[in-house]
Amino acid sequence: GAGVSQSPRYKVAKRGQDVALRCDPISGHVSLFWYQQALGQGPEFLTYFQNEAQLDKSGLPSDRFFAERPEGSVSTLKIQRTQQEDSAVYLCASSLNSYYEQYFGPGTRLTVT
Amino acid sequence: AQKITQTQPGMFVQEKEAVTLDCTYDTSDPSYGLFWYKQPSSGEMIFLIYQGSYDQQNATEGRYSLNFQKARKSANLVISASQLGDSAMYFCAMRGNSGGSNYKLTFGKGTLLTVNP
Numbered sequence A: 001g002a003g004v005s006q007s008p009r010y011k012v013a014k015r016g017q018d019v020a021l022r023c024d025p026i027s028g029h030v031s032l033f034w035y036q037q038a039l040g041q042g043p044e045f046l047t048y049f050q051n052e053a054q055l056d057k058s059g060l061p062s063d064r065f066f067a068e069r070p071e072g073s074v075s076t077l078k079i080q081r082t083q084q085e086d087s088a089v090y091l092c093a094s095s096l097n098s099y100y101e102q103y104f105g106p107g108t109r110l111t112v113t
Numbered sequence B: 001a002q003k004i005t006q007t008q009p010g011m012f013v014q015e016k017e018a019v020t021l022d023c024t025y026d027t028s029d030p031s032y033g034l035f036w037y038k039q040p041s042s043g044e045m046i047f048l049i050y051q052g053s054y055d056q057q058n059a060t061e062g063r064y065s066l067n068f069q070k071a072r073k074s075a076n077l078v079i080s081a082s083q084l085g086d087s088a089m090y091f092c093a094m095r096g097n098s099g100g101s102n103y104k105l106t107f108g109k110g111t112l113l114t115v116n117p
Helices: none
Strands: A003-009 A010-013 A019-024 A032-035 A044-050 A052-056 A065-068 A074-080 A088-093 A106-112 B003-004 B010-012 B019-021 B024-026 B033-038 B046-054 B064-069 B075-081 B088-096 B111-115
Touching: A003 A088, A010 A019, A019 A032, A019 A106, A032 A074, A032 B033, A044 A074, A074 A088, A088 B024, B003 B088, B010 B019, B019 B111, B024 B075, B033 B064, B046 B064, B046 B075, B075 B088
Parallel strands: A010 A106, B010 B111
Antiparallel strands: A003 A019, A019 A074, A032 A044, A032 A088, A044 A052, A065 A074, A088 A106, B003 B024, B019 B075, B033 B046, B033 B088, B064 B075, B088 B111
16 A cells, blocks of 8 residues: 655755645554654654644754644644754654554655755 | 664675674663664665564564664664665664653664675
């Protein structure tokens, strides 16, 4: 079946612009996660959804970051007033529920100039 | 808090040989899970293998095996019969199985494996 998909794959934004990154999880997966991967580093947790409920947003770096999953399927990560330090790959993952292995999408590479 | 340490920034192996990628961890959770992911240049994280802290036997999945030494807090990945397609970044990760955050993965910095023909 189809895996996790993310769009766009690449995004270049000027500093100060708002961006929206989309994640389509595997059908039927209840849990959805967002991670941020800086260059040369491992992914770091940003936020977690169980269906449409955002149960943990402790990893979001600032209040410029906002995530939603209004119908319990597709999720959007929004970054307002982008800064250079926001440049990273943003990975989305989904799992059947929180206890099972997480399946990752290909990521969105965000470059802020 | 959980921490994963991967001390090998890069590793080289000849095709068809075996290679071990090191991973040590630290956690206060009595129960936890350990994962290995492969990240090719395309960027997608591919799940390889899982080991539960209370599993009696070391996990194996095809050419991948996990050498789990609980007392040493190590969870090394062994890839047998390396193939050119194994060239990628490899990440060790862990998740606590108790408490209120038994879902988030903590990753190491990764090891870049290059398989030479």
